[in-house]
Amino acid sequence: MIEIALLDTTDYRITEICSICNVNEVLILEFVKHGILHPNNANPNEPVNEWIFHSKNLLRAQKAIRLHQDLGINLEGLALILDLLEEVADLRQKLYLLE
């Protein structure tokens, strides 16, 4: 019996993102600072362990870590690249509809 989890159905706390992605909290904080991840709470001055992340951030964090480790892209570049990747995915879907 394979244990399967659908990762989009919940929000995540910072510790969960860290353990799934196997990274230090410091890196996730840097990601937030650089606009790579966006906590739901309107006020990011809330204590860090109160932050809640929509599940979209989990996938973004995983991609960011891979691009950072594999291609040496810096934090500034990562936010831009992730946004562009999302835009491309969106455009591809829309294009699909028109075909």
Next chain:
Amino acid sequence: MSLVMDFKDYYKILGVEPNTPTDEIKTAYRRLARRYHPDVSKEKNAEQQFKEINEAWEVLQDPEKRKHYDQIKDQVSAGRHDSEQAFNSKQRSYNQQTSQEDIDFSNFFSNIFGEHTAQQAQKGRDIHSKIQIPLNIAFQGGIHTIQVAYPTNQNSSTLNVTIPKGVFTGSQIRLKGKGMPGRNGGEAGDLYLEISVIPYKQFKLLDKEIHINIPISPWEAALGSTIEVPTLAGKVNVKIPLGAQSGQKMRLKGKGLPTQPPGDQIITLQIQTPSPKNENERKIYEEMAKQFNFNPRDHIHVTI
């Protein structure tokens, strides 16, 4: 064990000549890594290519490893199969200080450079992969079969994955313990599947909305009517408003993906005009032309 059969031409993989200096190889490596990185690549089989590119660079960037590899390459191209003996005597247990953690090396690499010499139990690496699911499976859930290449199996393993219902493009599923096997008794990593939903028959997915084009007749559009429309949740009756036009969209609430909250189905009306098949039908059209005072182009002005 046949090293000739498994031989990997690392220079060819990186698209460089054998005598190229390291910094030029680095440039070639960087360009290829960007092109084949699975997260950004448009290429088919990007994951496999990316693995090979990394392994090639791993060897060629290290002067000692490169020298050892060059010797093997020479022997292999000289056709000396009995050089297997020469390999075994030259094989050393390299202290694997790889620039990247946890690369999956090919059998060829492991045969030349020896196994990773870590002693303590290590958790296996996670595998990240993308899969395509047709919209009907995304809608109702279902079993999807995938092939995963584990290093301990010669052939790849087949996994039957139960796709939960209501997944969309960008959804991610985690299969516990189905990643790379651990080393020295460590537990296996996890398998992450990123989903891309592809169309099913005429149904297409955009975010959580299901889209379909619905042809209607000119009189259904002009007079308004109720028609039967298919959805993945069964047939639905839809009231076409009077004077509907081609391209007009209508939203069927809750008939999209069964997410929380459920998505909608969007139908796009397409008026199809039947060609007249006989004199009678042509007369009807001619009568329409006479009775209607209709110029669809009167708002299009061409001035030069």
